[in-house]
């Protein structure tokens with residue numbers, strides 16, 4: 001699941017048919033077939049249980065996975081190319097499985113959840129896919145670092161870290177797949193459609209920034225109160241009060257580590273690490 005390379009050693013042109021085959025095969029061949037229903041959730045000490053229950057992330061996490069799976073699946077349904085479609089269907093199924101894992105976890109530890117909203121399919125399937133892809137690029141980057149901080153501080157007991165590890169690595173595969181899809185897609189568009197696509201990507205980023213400002217203020221896009229300020233205070237919430245700079249450094253290191261095992265000819269997510277490096281320099 002963590003290591004994958006294409007057998008043929010030739011260089012691959014980004015946007016080519018070979019590139020498409022490569023990022024699809026990467027996703028398909030690194031699939032981990034675990035079954036959420038048989039995960040043995042480790043018994044937690046009263047302290048550890050309190051830690052897990054006190055994290056303000058469970059509602060937003062369950063709902064994010066619910067929205068991601070319908071968005072990815074809806075986009076997959078529009079894709080004709082059989083290999084790409086298979087990879088997208090697997091991606092969507094993994095998101096649905098994340099939601100099941102999370103619901104098993106909250107069940108096992110008696111964490112109450114807010115009632116879930118409906119997850120309607122997006123009116124524009126491509127918009128839904130872009131929103132999910134780029135939001136995973138942001139959220140996974142911070143999740144990598146926060147997860148490592150929680151592991152290091154012992155905030156999560158080692159068994160729980162191990163149990164949850166595949167979900168985090170799966171998000172790493174998803175963003176790797178997504179950025180390669182985006183680069184491939186852009187290049188195979190006729191030139192006159194590229195500016196339109198670039199504009200759409202900019203609108204997606206604007207939407208995601210707006211959405212995250214909403215989350216940070218404790219209000220989600222439907223106006224309901226939500227889990228506030230998690231990433232901002234995140235490392236304190238997982239038992240290790242890192243400085244913002246140290247947290248960013250940890251995220252960068254974890255991001256590099258999680259991406260390291262995949263074929264070097266595939267593109268890596270760059271935008272968020274680049275912004276993070278810039279922020280870290282400004283914080284120096």
Ligand SMILES: [Fe+2]
Nearest residue numbers: 065068095098
């Ligand atoms: Fe997910």
Ligand SMILES: [Fe+2]
Nearest residue numbers: 095136171174
């Ligand atoms: Fe994902």
